[in-house]
Amino acid sequence: MDLSFVILVEIFYAVASLALISAGLAVVFGMMKVINLAHGEFMMMGGYATITAVQLGVNVFVAMLIIAPLIVGLIGLVVERLVIRHLYGRLVDTMLATWGLSLFFIGMATMIFGNTTTSITTPITGFAVGDYQINGYNFFIFFVSAVLLISMYVLLKTTRLGLIARGTMQRSDIAAALGYSPDRIYMATFFCGSALSGLAGAVLAPLVGLVPTSGGAYIAKAFITVIAGGPSLIVGLISSSSLFGVVNQIFTFGISPVFGDVALLIAAVILLRLLPQGVTGKFFKGKM
């Protein structure tokens, strides 16, 4: 009984963290059809922003939930204005440019913070369930992830902003024709997407040690989750992260964490082989 609860918590945690690390990428991809390969580095910067702020004496939750998303969002804004803006509609080129940006950020972080592992202590302590100890922080991640998805849903469904956003997702030209400047919508979207990436990196930072190359561990998983999720932003995100999270944890418990990762990847291959042509395949036609 206790054991199944422990395993359940781990599964929920896995699903929540997958959704969390994919959210920023999903927003940018869903709205702008831009695959931001610097997403992992945005997360890494969110982590560094948190750690630096904590070291400067800021409360850890303020640092994670406010400062990190804000800083990374602003970095995203600069990136959008300087680079991404010039590449809209050229999906492969944006991928390459953001790949370049990811290398750039890794280099920057290395020069600023050094290549050493830095970390902060988890702010929430564990507690016991029967004979088992559970990491209390898992619940925090689950909570953040749930709040995030719900507020995204509410935002998209009920607000004017959400309506414009959904319109842009469907047909950016029509949104433009209705007088909404796509330029500004994209700018705002990229800011939000980057902030979400920063938030994810910040929230996960206390769990894992941070090095400038930390982002690499996330980007592949996020990329797979978003692509497999398909065109529907929130439903896609929830369904694919649930699938992959469960598969991952079952094999992690059954065999080992490496097999968990491999099982996740194999599940992705099978999924894409069975459901090859999403909407995303369409706008890609004729492009390299």
Next chain:
Amino acid sequence: MTISRRKFVAAGAALTGSMLLPRVVMAADTIKLGSVLDTSGIFDAYGKPMDMAMRLAVDQINADGGLLGKQVEVVSYDTQSDMALYSQYAQQLTRQDKVDVVHGGILSASREAIRQTMHKTKTLYFYNVLYEGGVCDRNIFINGVTPAQQVEALVPYAMGKSGKKVYILAADYNYGHITAKWIQKFVADNGGETVGVDFFPLDVADFGSTIAKIQTVGPDLVIAPLVGGAHLSFFRQWAAAGMKDKIALASTTLGVGNEHKVLTAEEGNGIMVAYNYSQELDTPANNAFKKSWADANGGDQSMHEIAVSNYQGVLTWAEGVRKAGSLDRDAVIEALETGVSIDGPAGKITVDPKTHHAVLDVHLMEFQDQGMRVVETLPQRQPIDTQAVCDLQANPNDNKQYEIEI
């Protein structure tokens, strides 16, 4: 025709080479010490202090007038925590820079990547890191502690403080695999039982499910030969899950890269380790060493187990050269095989002629308030694991790493 062209090419290469790298030419009258260490990347917590230690040793040798009347010059490469770069830079050190000795390599993977290159090119090689034991090669000298020196002492001590059921979490490469086997052997020798072994690739940083899994097995003691920055998060997550007071922890590697200073006191306190060196050793030699380190590096105090090993390795080599009165590889090996010993910050280190390993002190320690408190000192331990399989006096042509069989 081919020959003349070759000569032409070689001459041209030498010419351009000398233009690009003036130090190659002016270096003719110095002794060249090659160094390959990860001073960046995920293993830099190990490599940076090792590099500082090597330079400190060389500076001290040079300040005392050098060796054989010559200054020692360092030729060093940063392998960026990338195993492929080791073989590349080893080739450069031996074939292009033609160094007299190479000190370096951190992970066992990096040692195995370059050991054969050193052997083939007959370049004397010092590997100054605690490791899994068993390397038997006349060309290499090793002064790090081996499982018989470390694990054999640590396991009964840790089991005595906790219980008989042991769970092993090891890094997934040769060091982790072989060390895990040694731990299993010593656990069995001490009447205990190994209830689980898990291996983790060096980039794994999420141990949540592992911690849950360990609890389902319910061991008395977890021994963790984990390596590198990513694995450090295990100890954090272990503490965050509140496991610290329930199951005892020991490690054969934690603290080697000063991890006890990265972890908070709450996260680290009570973890049991055994090494040759601790900053808390209150001996005149160590205090002097810490002072000269601080003087050389602007007050820095980042010396750790394998940095000190590296320092002691360079001193041992220098002693061998002095004794041989020559830089010739075979002469230096023969001199070292007479059982040269030095007094380093961690005490007396003596070369074991049979295995080219070292006889040294080992301290049982516990983490306390971001330091390593010495619980018990076991003086002058022999590398009996390697001695059992390797005799370079009898078989000087041996060239392999023996692995423990269970």
Next chain:
Amino acid sequence: MAETVLETTGLTMRFGGVVATDNVNFSLKARELRCLIGPNGAGKSTFFKCITGLLTPSEGQVFMRNQETTGWHPHEVASLGVGIKTQVPNVMDGLTVVENIWMAARRFMPSKEASDKAQDVIERLALGSIAKAELGRLAHGERQRVELGLVVAADPWLVLLDEPAAGMTAGDVDRMSAIIDEMTRTAAVVIVEHDMQFIRSIASTVTVFHQGAILMEDHVDKVMADPIVRNVYLGKKA
């Protein structure tokens, strides 16, 4: 006397709950010219895609020269000697006209002969002046004409054209009619078309689609005179 080159029996295509073509029985004789007309959503394009292999029908069969081709891939259908032109111009934009046509011919003959064939087709279709130009730089009408060239180059015995005259100028349409006329000397031709002007100019038998089924089949003049067709086709205008 003439053999049947294309036949469908009970061809049905459903998308979810929507029936796009419903039990269509269709047949075409060698060197016959046939136009498929019908209002938007009548199922003619779906029917076309089922024949060419771009879609696999839910039910029914397709035969070409008595060979069943139901569910074949487009490239397998094309390999039989069937020339296909889709609705949007499908050409290789980065390549020149010669290269495009060479590639179509190369499928059925060695490289050298394909080069000669390409020259031949270029002359026949009066493409000489733009032979070395890249397709991406040509006008819409020219691209449509080149695509017909691709079809011709393979010496097909059955040609399937989806809206070849769409978006063309009057001059282009005349030229197109001439080319299609020439095609019918060696091949049976099926054309899906909206443009009644064009259909009249090539004066063929017409099959009218309505709500996924065949409404009637007759000569163009009779069809156009038919009140039911006028009603269906022109909607409220009738």
Next chain:
Amino acid sequence: MSRSWGRQDAATIVAAIVLIWLMPLLISTYTLTVLVIYGMLALSLGLIWGFGGILCFGQAAFFGLGAYTYAIAAINVGESTLPMILAVFVPALFAALLGAMMFYGRLTDVYLGVITLVVTLILFKFVNSSAGPQYVIGEARLGGFNGIPGFHTLNIPGQPDEYIWGDALYYVCAVALLAVYFLVTWLLRSSFGRIAIGIRENETRVSLMGYDVRARKTILFAIGAAIAGLAGALFANWGEIVTPGLFSLGQSAEIIIWCIVGGLGTRLGPIIGAAGLAYLKFLLGQQSLIDNTLIMGIILVLFVLFLPKGIVPAVASLWKASFGRRSGRKSARRRHMRRVDSANG
């Protein structure tokens, strides 16, 4: 027409031989060898991406597979000829299976990218965690993170003790690159190559012409993998060790960057891009003022923004502008070398 081609080929051979001869005067053969090997690796992606339109995020998988195949076979055989052959065929076979799975499943574009990326990750994870003694092929331990050191390196065929290394290895690699270059040239001039370009331009059209696009893409993909495998085997001989890092995403990324910087849709571009950037990286590695990765990142971003077609096409058009039209055919080829995504941009 064929005569002018012949003349161009002869000129290429002469230029290549002069280069192979002269380069050791400037750069040590040890470094040159790896530049040449990277050139070959880049050419393998340049072929399938630039001419076949298949963007593979996992070209490193075939490179690593070639290297590991060589190392494992060499340990078991103790001679280098058979391992070299295997190192070409195993990746090709693997790519054929993978390609068939993808292309017959009509996976395209971004999905293709994801699958190739995921397969590379799986290979990396697997190889990286194969340190245990149970992972043995014949006498070769896979070694996990350690990689496989100490295998038999290249020898003169039939004479296991006559090693080819140092300068000789450089000449072998350079000649191999030249041979691969001409193989690619021949392939692109053949009907198969011309149709492959057609597939890049418009898959549906080529399929409607009666060509089996799936089979042709699979074959092209396998040819690319074979070249990458050969490069991998040569790399194993150069480094004298193979490690899981060969399969890493970083390695795949670099190959893509080489192609972009050098110029897609050209044969020379990827080779120049690879050799140039790898040498730049080597030079940057000798300084510690600015981080290496940072500079590579900036280069990539700047190229995508300002020179998206790459160096070679840019130089070619500059050349054409200053020296006029050399020949109509050549300029026509140059122009369609890479389609600019102008439709939406």
